[in-house]
Amino acid sequence: MTSRAPRRSIRARRARSAAMVALTVVAALLATLPLVLILGLLLKQGASSLNWAFFTAMPKPVGETGGGMANALAGTLMLIAIASAIGLPVGIGAGMYLAEHRGGRLASVVRFLSDVLNGLPSIVVGIFAWQFLVRPVKHFSALAGGIALAAMMIPLVARATEEMIRLVPNSLREAALALGYPRWRTSLTVVLRTALPGIVTGALVAVARIAGETAPLLFTAFGNQFWSTSLTQPISALPLQIFSYAISPYEEWHSLAWAGALVLLALVLVISLIARYVTRSRFGHGHD
Amino acid sequence: MATTEPQVLATDVAATAVAAPAANALISVRALDAFFGATRAVRDVNLDFLEGQVTAIIGPSGCGKSTLLRCLNRMHETVTTARVEGEVRLDGKDIYERSVNPIEVRRRIGMVFQRPTPFPTMSVRDNVTAGFRAAGRAAPSRAEQHAIAEWALHRAALWAEVKDRLNDSAMALSGGQQQRLCIARALATKPRVLLLDEPTASLDPLSTQKIEELVYELRGDVTVVIVTHNMQQAARVSDRTAFMLLGDLVEVAPTSRMFTSPSDERTEAYITGRFG
Numbered sequence: 311m312t313s314r315a316p317r318r319s320i321r322a323r324r325a326r327s328a329a330m331v332a333l334t335v336v337a338a339l340l341a342t343l344p345l346v347l348i349l350g351l352l353l354k355q356g357a358s359s360l361n362w363a364f365f366t367a368m369p370k371p372v373g374e375t376g377g378g379m380a381n382a383l384a385g386t387l388m389l390i391a392i393a394s395a396i397g398l399p400v401g402i403g404a405g406m407y408l409a410e411h412r413g414g415r416l417a418s419v420v421r422f423l424s425d426v427l428n429g430l431p432s433i434v435v436g437i438f439a440w441q442f443l444v445r446p447v448k449h450f451s452a453l454a455g456g457i458a459l460a461a462m463m464i465p466l467v468a469r470a471t472e473e474m475i476r477l478v479p480n481s482l483r484e485a486a487l488a489l490g491y492p493r494w495r496t497s498l499t500v501v502l503r504t505a506l507p508g509i510v511t512g513a514l515v516a517v518a519r520i521a522g523e524t525a526p527l528l529f530t531a532f533g534n535q536f537w538s539t540s541l542t543q544p545i546s547a548l549p550l551q552i553f554s555y556a557i558s559p560y561e562e563w564h565s566l567a568w569a570g571a572l573v574l575l576a577l578v579l580v581i582s583l584i585a586r587y588v589t590r591s592r593f594g595h596g597h598d
Numbered sequence: 599m600a601t602t603e604p605q606v607l608a609t610d611v612a613a614t615a616v617a618a619p620a621a622n623a624l625i626s627v628r629a630l631d632a633f634f635g636a637t638r639a640v641r642d643v644n645l646d647f648l649e650g651q652v653t654a655i656i657g658p659s660g661c662g663k664s665t666l667l668r669c670l671n672r673m674h675e676t677v678t679t680a681r682v683e684g685e686v687r688l689d690g691k692d693i694y695e696r697s698v699n700p701i702e703v704r705r706r707i708g709m710v711f712q713r714p715t716p717f718p719t720m721s722v723r724d725n726v727t728a729g730f731r732a733a734g735r736a737a738p739s740r741a742e743q744h745a746i747a748e749w750a751l752h753r754a755a756l757w758a759e760v761k762d763r764l765n766d767s768a769m770a771l772s773g774g775q776q777q778r779l780c781i782a783r784a785l786a787t788k789p790r791v792l793l794l795d796e797p798t799a800s801l802d803p804l805s806t807q808k809i810e811e812l813v814y815e816l817r818g819d820v821t822v823v824i825v826t827h828n829m830q831q832a833a834r835v836s837d838r839t840a841f842m843l844l845g846d847l848v849e850v851a852p853t854s855r856m857f858t859s860p861s862d863e864r865t866e867a868y869i870t871g872r873f874g
Contacts, residue, residue: 413678485715487676489729489783490705503719 352575356568364569369535369551372560379570381537382551385452386521386577388539389531389547392456393520397463398513404464405471405509406497412476421472424465433525435461440529452538452545455531459520466519470512474505507588514585518578524549548574619687624649624821625670625791630684632665632674639665641845643684647791652813652822654836654853656829658868662845663825667793670823671707672700688791705733708784709793713800714776716768716783723747723764725779730786746786754782755812774805781812785820792816794824798831810835829869833857841865 363378370377404420411417439458444450478501486496502509527533533550534543548570555567619626623646632640640662647653647670655663668674669682672693685692693703708729716725726747731738738746747764751757756778760771768779777797784792794813798806813822813835826832832839833853840850841862849862860866867873 479715481711481713481715482717484673484676485711485717485780486728488671488673488704488709488711489732490701490787491729491732492701495732500717500719504717506719 349575352568352572355565356570356572359565359569360572364566364573368537369566372558372563375562377566379546379548379551379566379573381534382546382548382570383573384537384539385531385534385546385550386548386574388452388545389455389459389527390517390521392453392541393459393463394513394517396457397460397467397516400460401464401467401516402471402509402513404468406475406502408468408472409475410497421469424468427461428465428469431525432462432523433528436526436529439526444530447542449542450530450532450544451542452531453541455527455545455547458526458530459523462523462526463516463520466516467509467513470515471505471509474508474512475501477508478504510588511585514581514588518581518585521577521581522549522574524553548577620646620648622649623647624689625823626685626687627666627670628685628687630666630669630682630686632662632669633679633681633683634665634677635679639845640669643847645840645847645850647821647823648838649821650818651837652817652824652835654832654839655823655825655842656827656832656839656868657842657848658873659827661842663842664795666842666847667795667823667825670791670793671704671709673704673709675700705729705787706789707791707793708787708789710777710780710784710795710797712796714773714780716771716776716779718767718769720768721765722760722768722771722779725768726750726782726786728786729783733787747782750782750786751779753785753816754778755808755815756782772805774801774808777801777805777809778812781809789820791821791823794822796825796827799827806831829857841868843868 363376365378365383366380367376367378368380404424408417408421435458439454439461443454443457482500482504483496486500487493491500527547527550531547531550532544533554534546538545552567552570552574555563555570558564625647627643627645627647630640630643631638643666645666655666657663665674670686672682674680674682682694684694686694688703688706692698693700717728720728723743727738727743730746731743744764748757748761751760756775759775760779763770768776771779777800781792781797798809801809810831813824816822817837824832824835836853838850839853839856841848841856841860841864843864849856849860849865851860856865857869860869
């Protein structure tokens with residue numbers, strides 16, 4: 311009697327444990343399911359339209375077969391470049407300030423506001439950019455699009471930079487100061503350099519995030535059927551092109567939109583992979 | 599505040615009575631108070647550090663020994679709310695004078711901390727020359743850097759172990775090697791004073807022994823101040839020992855006398871293990 315009761319309870323506990331583990335495994339699979347399904351669908355629908363011409367050719371008028379998204383691809387890369395040129399220095403600088411003056415009043419205000427900005431719907435960022443960058447000059451432009459994307463990037467980069475700099479032990483800062491390093495040199499050559507792999511990862515995650523943004527571009531970069539690299543002219547972008555092709559009534563354009571979506575996903579995947587690699591190589595050298 | 603004033607005056611008078619620094623003092627501390635916010639961590643310390651000698655500062659945890667050490671190269675003030683009052687004369691000149699640049703002070707006084715702090719992004723060689731490179735206006739040549747690194751690593755008794763690994767990451771060294779690397783880095787700028795803040799607290803006995811031998815080797819050329827909670831270590835490496843308690847300097851004497859016949863009963867209680 312006394313020996314059976316505990317054995318049964320152990321069996322019951324094991325069964326409960328197995329059930330719970332199974333539930334979490336199902337949840338974990340469900341979490342990755344959307345990506346797998348999207349990837350599968352995009353490959354099925356888009357791969358057939360994906361050829362060399364897609365990357366090199368310009369869009370063709372309705373009715374003509376073939377054509378590609380060379381302008382949209384170039385436009386996306388250019389918008390990313392503009393956004394990074396503005397967003398990375400400002401974001402990293404802000405992150406350094408937040409980390410070095412963590413207790414200050416200004417720092418906590420900036421930290422709070424950047425969290426709010428981070429959660430702001432991207433369409434709101436787009437409308438804001440339209441009001442201040444498009445309306446006064448009366449035309450859409452690549453620059454306005456880039457700035458709108460930069461506004462989305464800055465809080466991401468700032469918080470990532472802050473977290474990474476905080477991970478640098480204070481003892482390293484002290485060691486540099488005790489060697490007679492001025493504060494600026496301590497921040498740049500010791501603290502920032504030690505945190506650099508993490509900051510690069512944060513920056514790449516931010517780039518991946520904005521690469522596919524559509525809403526901030528709707529009222530700023532606007533889209534362009536022609537080749538353009540001008541900062542002051544409307545410019546095409548992959549998400550915009552996908553949007554306009556997908557809502558068009560033409561079968562030809564639909565498959566191009568699928569291919570565009572596949573390329574966009576591949577771009578984000580590659581950036582994420584680079585980010586992973588950079589993070590890993592941080593721990594690659596030596597041990598302690 | 600007003601109530602403490604007469605007391606401060608009284609100690610000032612006492613300080614002037616003993617103020618004349620010893621003839622061979624390289625650093626003389628006078629009426630030194632160190633604060634964290636409103637807390638006074640070091641109280642009215644008067645102490646000479648003699649040139650070429652090793653001085654140990656001992657005392658229980660929280661007695662202010664590390665704080666006193668950090669006042670000697672103006673590292674104390676790098677902590678927010680920290681503040682120093684009083685004088686620290688290096689070669690007769692007060693390092694807390696308005697015209698003195700703390701960065702210059704720290705370049706002339708080396709410091710090594712409780713845990714090894716090699717810069718993780720730099721190679722062994724670049725770690726050693728880091729302070730040296732920061733001090734000069736023009737970038738030193740590679741040959742010059744190598745010569746300095748070799749010299750400093752020899753001084754720190756590390757050359758034989760790392761001479762084939764100068765381009766490796768400093769993080770690949772063992773803890774004891776990393777600490778000697780930090781000593782080499784501090785020595786590379788040829789400071790006259792080396793401050794050691796419990797340099798062996800995180801090391802194994804063998805590494806500890808190597809550091810102690812090194813400190814013994816350095817005496818004569820460099821004036822060493824070592825903070826330690828380990829009384830045996832103080833007895834082994836130092837010429838003079840200072841005992842601190844609750845922010846006060848209780849007693850300072852030649853090490854042999856300190857450990858055989860201390861003049862203050864609190865010192866005797868501490869070194870015989872009755873508290874702390």
